[in-house]
Amino acid sequence: MRAKWGGVLTGLVGASTIAENIEKETMAESDYQRLAGKFVVFDGPDGCGKTTQMKRFLEKAEGAGVRIRRFREPGGTPIGEQIRDLLLSTKNQEMDMRCEMLLYMASRAQLVQEQIRPALEAGECVLADRFASSTLAYQGGGGGLSSTAILQVAEIAVDGAWPHLTVVFDLPTDVAMSRLNPLWAAGKKRGDVNQNPLFDDSAVKDRIEQRARDFFERVRENYLWQAKQWPERYRVVDASKTIAQVEKQVMKVVGEFFGD
Ligand code: TYD
Numbered sequence: 001m002r003a004k005w006g007g008v009l010t011g012l013v014g015a016s017t018i019a020e021n022i023e024k025e026t027m028a029e030s031d032y033q034r035l036a037g038k039f040v041v042f043d044g045p046d047g048c049g050k051t052t053q054m055k056r057f058l059e060k061a062e063g064a065g066v067r068i069r070r071f072r073e074p075g076g077t078p079i080g081e082q083i084r085d086l087l088l089s090t091k092n093q094e095m096d097m098r099c100e101m102l103l104y105m106a107s108r109a110q111l112v113q114e115q116i117r118p119a120l121e122a123g124e125c126v127l128a129d130r131f132a133s134s135t136l137a138y139q140g141g142g143g144g145l146s147s148t149a150i151l152q153v154a155e156i157a158v159d160g161a162w163p164h165l166t167v168v169f170d171l172p173t174d175v176a177m178s179r180l181n182p183l184w185a186a187g188k189k190r191g192d193v194n195q196n197p198l199f200d201d202s203a204v205k206d207r208i209e210q211r212a213r214d215f216f217e218r219v220r221e222n223y224l225w226q227a228k229q230w231p232e233r234y235r236v237v238d239a240s241k242t243i244a245q246v247e248k249q250v251m252k253v254v255g256e257f258f259g260d
Helices: 002-010 015-024 028-035 050-063 078-088 097-121 132-142 147-158 173-180 182-186 206-229 243-258
Strands: 039-043 068-072 125-129 165-170 234-238
Touching: 028 050, 039 050, 039 132, 050 068, 050 125, 050 165, 050 243, 068 097, 078 097, 097 125, 097 132, 097 147, 132 147, 132 206, 165 206, 165 243, 173 206, 206 234, 234 243
Parallel strands: 039 125, 039 165, 068 125, 165 234
Antiparallel strands: none
């Protein structure tokens, strides 16, 4: 199993050889089939590059014939997209952390019932961009809510549809912030380069910058805490590397996780 996934990986450095390698590795397709009915989450702090990696993973899995569905959180359903607008609108600055946590969970509950569970039951692989691990990291680690309370609400929202594997994309907070806004690194006034209300500071003061940085540092630490807490269903990749290097790690951990 490991060697087969590794074989596919060999082609990732030169994109033109990907299809060729998949064809050559005749067993690779059946390896990918182990993803049928599996629920995989890619998660990590803003700026970790998980969305790029998801697209690549999705393309490869589809290329190997896997029936795979990708969902993003918050959102992924018409109701969830409306909740997403509420959550991410910069107009809702006064939103209480508990309200925020419950809205993320409400969006998730809808996504599970409407999309994730039916897809898994139909034998499809589900690839989710964030899940309950994000709520633990952001509203728990960052926002200070207790992980016990979040998990209690998550039990209701997730209703048993917990991911088989959560891949955490880890990187130093300063690297993540510099990726989101190159001005950050230069210590200049920040532009409107991302949609996250937590980052949306139109008149930046150092103290606020510092608070934002602390928040994201706690988010990162919480993801690493989760990975230690549940080693049987979490894997961490070093997301500070190049796209190709991170992709290689993703293939390795996913391949090994679902392999023999
Ligand atoms: P989005 O623009 O989708 O960011 P990304 O592409 O990084 O996923 O915005 C989602 C934001 O919502 C992101 O900053 C993380 C945050 N979030 C939470 O705070 N809690 C959650 O439970 C989830 C799912 C997301």
